Amino acid sequence: MPLPLFWFFALVMLFGGVAVVALRNPVASALSMVASFVGLSGLFIGLNAFFVGIIQILVYAGAIMVLFIFIIMLLDLKIEEKRAPKLAPLLGGLGIVLGFTIQLIGVLSKTPNADWKPLDLAAASAAHAQSSPGISTKLAEGHLPDVNLIGDILFKGYNLPLQIVGVLLLVATIGVVVLSKRQEA
Amino acid sequence: MDLLITLLIIVAKVIGLTFLVVLPLVPISVYFERRFSAIIQDRVGPNRVGVPLTWFGAKKDFSFFGLIQPMADGVKLFLKEDFTPSHVRKAFYWLAPALTVVPALVTVCVVPFGSDIMINGHAEKLVIANLDVGPLFIFAISSLAVYGITLAGWSSNSKFPFIGGVRSTAQMISYEIALGLSVVPVLLFYGDLNLSHIVEAQAQRGWLLLPLWNEHGAFFTEGYWKDPEVLNQWLFWIPAMIAFVIFTTSVFAETNRMPFDLPECETELVGGYHTEYSSMKFAMFFMGEYAAMVIGSSLVVTLFLGGWSLGFGADEWIKGLKIGDVGIGGFVHMAVFMAKVVAFILFFILVRWTVPRFRYDQLMRLGWVIFFEAALLNVFLAAIVIALPQFGAIVNIAAVVVLVVVTAALVWALKVSEKKPAPLSI
DSSP states (O other), X not given: OOHHHHHHHHHHHHHHHHHHHHOSSHHHHHHHHHHHHHHHHHHHHXXXXXXXXHHIIIIIIIIIXXXXXXXXXXXXXXHHHHOOOOHHHHHHHHXXXXXXXXXXXXXXXXXXXXXOOOOOHHHHHHHHTTTOHHHHHHHHTTOOOHHHHXXXXXXXXXXXXXXXXXXXXXXXXXXHHHHHHHTTO | OHHHHHHHHHHHHIXXXXXXXXXXXXXXXXXXXXXXXXXXXXXXXXXOOSXXXXXXXXXXXXXXXXXXXHHHHHHHHHHSOOXXXXXXXXXXXXXXXXXXXXXXXXXXXXXXXXXXXXXXTEEEOSOSOOOTTHHHHHHHHHTTHHHHHHHHHHHTTSHHXXXXXXXXXXXXXHHXXXXXXXXXXXXXXXXXXXXXXXHHHHHHHOOSSOOOEETTEETTSHHHHHSTTHHHHHHTHHHHHHHHHHHHHHHHHHTTOTTSOGGGXXXXXXXXXXXXXXXXXXXXXXXXXXXXXXXXXXXXXXXXXXXTOOOTXXXXXXXXXXXXXXEOHHHHHHHHHHHHHHHHHHHHHHHHTTSOOOOHHHHHHIIIIIIHHHHHHHHHHHHHHHHGGGSOHHHHHHHXXXXXXXXXXHHHHHHHHOOOOOOXXX
């Protein structure tokens, strides 16, 4: 990824993140969170992780934040806007951020910069030749089929956990429907 | 220097395809909308705007069949007073129209408009960004369009726009699920998320809904039927058709078009989310709506109707067409693609002026109860059809039995849970 683009998306993300906390209006906060997600997905795409970047927008910005905004709009915003920030939570939050930054600097300063090596696509292609020929041919052509690779690992390597998570989500959905229907009777 | 040329090509593609191809389609489809609705209602429609030759003593004006009408409308909308009511939340009020137009235009970048253009032996794809996640990209970006409408409704700070905004949010989120699920069979069939590859495959082996030819010739030749995959391809026609119906209907709902235009239905909500808007800001909502319609049509055409391909093996010949040193096959394919898209837009318009508007609970019922389940079952059906040649008879019969049982159970559950309207007590 070209460096200017990295800085652009990183700045979008960081400004969005700061604005979420700093802005008083909840709708503006939610929208800055969307901006932050868009910046984050730009960074993912810059790392050639197209699928993760797109899903970031599709799931978080496109679905979850819309529901957030939906709820926020039904609230009375006047009370929220008048609320003054208290000192104790502010200091607590800043303390956590400071601690985390110090830890991050500590870890990063001790990790040596590894040399960048290009992906060995031919070897990867050979490894996939038996199990999934479709992926193998794409790797041999010099593409990195990230969607196919994620699907391959998810459905072949972690099939049972995936099914269990699916059932869990279904149970949660049905539970919500049952709980919300009970009040009617 | 190489970088500069690459950048120039990208800029040329962005400007050419977005602002010279898709954006002009917006006023053109407005014109089509008015003329076509006029034909349906036995009127004439706008046919007067043109060169006023009578001023210069000629007998008749030259009117271009009213094709200049959209330009006159545009000028009118630009020159109208841009009035901002005092009770709105200003920043969001200004942001909302832009947020409806921008996502629709950004999604243009993954639509394959034609095959490659050859210049000096250098092939240039007629796609702005040849992404490997094409359909997902379109869904992701167009799902951001809901912010524009929601914010417009909320920031207007008045009753009817707010109801319109809330309606549209609920509607768009609901139909996004059906939209996403309904294309899964198509993506399963091609095993690829790159729209260019999908179109290429359809050019060779027949469009998804019209698999009338393959590498061995058209359906009336003998070679066609000897292909081992022909039967499977025709069997896949059933899930493909179901997917097509669900997808097309969801696109109608997603673009807030009739019969699902409840966010802006005049009879209930004055004007819906854009009640407080005027002048160009008002027009931008409609530009967003029509641009979304153009993109929706081009996605339907790309996935189900062969994209830029002409079919019957003619594509290879078109790709070889040349004027001098420049291969112009890409432009011919682009014309084919545009013709298909315009035909589909006409279908959009035909539906708008023939089908009455749904009630809101009917709309939600259709999305959540019928389309959601149908799309899920369709994924199952498509998987069975695709896996058919790889398994023995027992596995296949077992899978079909499971599918039938699940379908019957679902239909039964729907019948049982359906509430009968209580009789009026007097």
